[in-house]
Every structure is written in C-alpha cells, then in structure tokens.
Amino acid sequence: LFLRHLAGHGGTDLSRELSPQTATCRRLSYFFPTMATSQANVFTVVSKFYDEYVTTTPQRLKIIDAYLAYIMLTGIFQFGYCLLVGTFPFNSFLSGFISCVSSFVLAVCLRVQVNPQNRKDFLHISPERAFADFVFAHIILHLVVMNFIG
Numbered sequence: 496l497f498l499r500h501l502a503g504h505g506g507t508d509l510s511r512e513l514s515p516q517t518a519t520c521r522r523l524s525y526f527f528p529t530m531a532t533s534q535a536n537v538f539t540v541v542s543k544f545y546d547e548y549v550t551t552t553p554q555r556l557k558i559i560d561a562y563l564a565y566i567m568l569t570g571i572f573q574f575g576y577c578l579l580v581g582t583f584p585f586n587s588f589l590s591g592f593i594s595c596v597s598s599f600v601l602a603v604c605l606r607v608q609v610n611p612q613n614r615k616d617f618l619h620i621s622p623e624r625a626f627a628d629f630v631f632a633h634i635i636l637h638l639v640v641m642n643f644i645g
Contacts, residue, residue, distance in 0.1 A: 559606045563599060570595035586644055594640045598633065605629040
C-alpha cells in the first residue's frame with residue numbers, strides 16, 4: 496500500500512515494476528524531497544570542478560598536487576597504524592608523522608609560489624628558486640627528523 500501511494504499507481508505493485516534501489520530512492524525522496532536534488536547538485540559541482548581543474552591547471556601544479564595527495568595519504572596511513580597497532584616506538588611515530596605534515600606544508604608553499612596566478616605576489620622569486628628553496632628546506636627537515644629518531 497505504501498509503495499502504491501508513492502508511485503501514484505492504482506492497483507499495481509511497485510515492487511515488481513521497480514528495482515529495490517529505485518523503490519528505496521522513491522521512498523527517500525517522498526520523505527526528503529530535497530535530498531535527491533542536493534545529491535544531483537553536489538555531483539554537478541564536483542564534475543564541474545574536476546573538468547575545470549583538468550582544463551585550466553598547468554602540468555607543474557598537477558604534479559605538485561599528486562605529491563600532496565601522496566603525502567596526505569601517507570600521513571593518514573601512519574595515523575591509522577598508530578591507532579590500530581599502538582605507538583611503541585613513539586619517537587618513530589612522531590618523526591614520521593611530523594615529516595608528513597611538514598612535507599605537506601612545504602609542498603603547499605611551493606605550489607603557491609609556482610602558481611602562475613600568484614606571479615604578482617612573488618615577483619622576485621622564480622619557479623626554479625622556489626624549487627631550490629623547497630629542496631633545501633626538505634634537506635634540513637629530514638636531518639632534523641633523523642636526529643629526532645635517535
């Protein structure tokens with residue numbers, strides 16, 4: 496009776512006509528009418544963002560973004576491992592996690608300096624100089640991390 500009411504059909508059984516997923520979506524859209532439209536809006540926004548990113552972002556920034564994603568996933572993996580297994584060698588966990596966070600921050604700084612849209616803010620810093628600063632800061636960072644491990 497409930498499914499017939501939702502579909503607006505007189506005596507037909509909706510469960511035979513629709514798949515279980517479609518029937519569930521209809522039931523949800525009956526109680527939450529804006530849920531289906533908000534999901535469609537989110538999908539539209541995400542797909543537009545992705546299309547714009549692919550077409551307008553320079554290759555250099557895409558490489559830096561891939562590096563940022565890798566570092567973020569490494570930090571999440573280390574934190575999850577810490578939660579599941581424990582932090583027995585606590586210095587090792589802190590060194591690895593601080594290294595991930597610091598590397599992420601340095602890569603974001605590199606991305607900001609290399610981005611062509613920010614050229615007016617960094618007039619005296621060439622992309623090569625920004626990369627050299629990035630490498631130098633990473634060397635110092637990893638020397639500190641190795642020292643902290645003990």
